Amino acid sequence: MVNRIEKIGRFTSSILITIIALLITQIITYVIYRLTNGNMSLSGRIASFASPILISPFLSWWFLGLLLRISKLEKEMRFLATYDTLTGVYNRNSFLSICNSILNLLKREKSPLTLLYIDLDHFKNVNDTFGHDVGDYVLKKIGEYLKTSIRKSDIVGRVGGEEFVVVLPKTDIQNGIAIAEKIRKGIACLEMIYNDKIIKITASIGISSNTYLEYIGIEKLLKMADLALYHVKNNGRNKLYVNQDCIKEKGNTEIMELIGFECEK
Numbered sequence: 001m002v003n004r005i006e007k008i009g010r011f012t013s014s015i016l017i018t019i020i021a022l023l024i025t026q027i028i029t030y031v032i033y034r035l036t037n038g039n040m041s042l043s044g045r046i047a048s049f050a051s052p053i054l055i056s057p058f059l060s061w062w063f064l065g066l067l068l069r070i071s072k073l074e075k076e077m078r079f080l081a082t083y084d085t086l087t088g089v090y091n092r093n094s095f096l097s098i099c100n101s102i103l104n105l106l107k108r109e110k111s112p113l114t115l116l117y118i119d120l121d122h123f124k125n126v127n128d129t130f131g132h133d134v135g136d137y138v139l140k141k142i143g144e145y146l147k148t149s150i151r152k153s154d155i156v157g158r159v160g161g162e163e164f165v166v167v168l169p170k171t172d173i174q175n176g177i178a179i180a181e182k183i184r185k186g187i188a189c190l191e192m193i194y195n196d197k198i199i200k201i202t203a204s205i206g207i208s209s210n211t212y213l214e215y216i217g218i219e220k221l222l223k224m225a226d227l228a229l230y231h232v233k234n235n236g237r238n239k240l241y242v243n244q245d246c247i248k249e250k251g252n253t254e255i256m257e258l259i260g261f262e263c264e265k
Contacts, residue, residue: 002071010064017060021052084158086136087143095157099167099218102155106169107215114176114209115218116166116183117225118146121202121237123162130197137194138201142187149186150179165222173209173246180205180240188238202238204229209246 005013026049082094090098106113120142127135139162146156146164155167166183168176184205192199206229208221228243235241 002067005064005068006071010061010068013064014057014060017064018052018056021056021060022049025049025052084143087139087158087164089143089147089164090155090157092157092159095155095159095165095167096218096222098155102167102169103215103218111170112172112209112211113221114168114171114173114179114207114211115221115225116168116176116180117206117208117222117229118164118166118183118187119160119204119206119229119233120162120187121204123201126199126201130194130199134194134197134199138192138199141190141192142201142203145186145190146183149183159222165225167218171209173207173211173242176207176209177240177242180207184238184240204232204237205240206230206232207240207242207246209242212247213245 008016082090084091089095103113120138123135123138126138139158142164143156143158146166150156150166150168153169155169157165157167159165166179168179171179184203187201187203190201192201206225206227208224208228210216210221224243224245228241232239232241
């Protein structure tokens with residue numbers, strides 16, 4: 001109902017309600033006079049027309065305004081409960097909930113999933129050098145970049161101050177690495193200008209996947225990617241690293257190349 005009101009507009013909706021009220025009033029008046037065998041006087045006819053025309057527009061306008069305000073507040077509350085208000089990506093709770101549902105579906109389909117844990121390098125320096133308003137601007141731009149650089153089926157969330165997570169359903173670890181490298185390079189090349197200040201930043205990415213593992217939950221995958229990210233932070237930053245527990249056939253040459261995979265700056 002609210003969607004229809006928003007679509008046709010408050011003014012048009014108020015007119016329609018007034019017309020309906022007028023028709024209902026005439027029908028009720030006619031039925032009453034027919035049942036009582038009374039004659040409708042001129043003043044009665046005028047009153048039956050004037051009452052809904054004078055009263056209904058004001059009441060309907062007020063009621064519709066109240067309904068639209070309530071609907072707007074509900075949408076705002078739903079947004080605050082689901083999304084990170086600064087970056088526009090999913091907040092931690094909604095991100096984990098959605099990913100758990102996706103994992104349950106992928107388990108039945110026996111499809112892989114790869115998770116990218118992204119941390120902005122030396123982000124504290126941005127806040128200290130340019131101020132927190134610039135830091136917020138950078139986070140917003142990174143959020144926008146991540147949303148536009150992934151597929152519609154992928155999920156991106158903000159799980160910490162400068163930490164983002166991207167989940168890639170139906171993506172094995174090899175393809176996940178390729179996407180992670182694309183994102184890493186994209187962030188490094190992203191030119192952000194705030195009040196004539198050019199801000200450049202890089203990102204480190206830890207990778208986990210259930211490609212070669214039995215079914216594990218999103219919290220476990222997140223922890224595994226976080227451990228891989230920790231390795232990157234201690235080995236130069238602006239790189240990728242795959243959690244070694246995600247590798248099944250460690251004797252396989254192709255898979256061995258993914259163990260501790262790091263890309264150059």
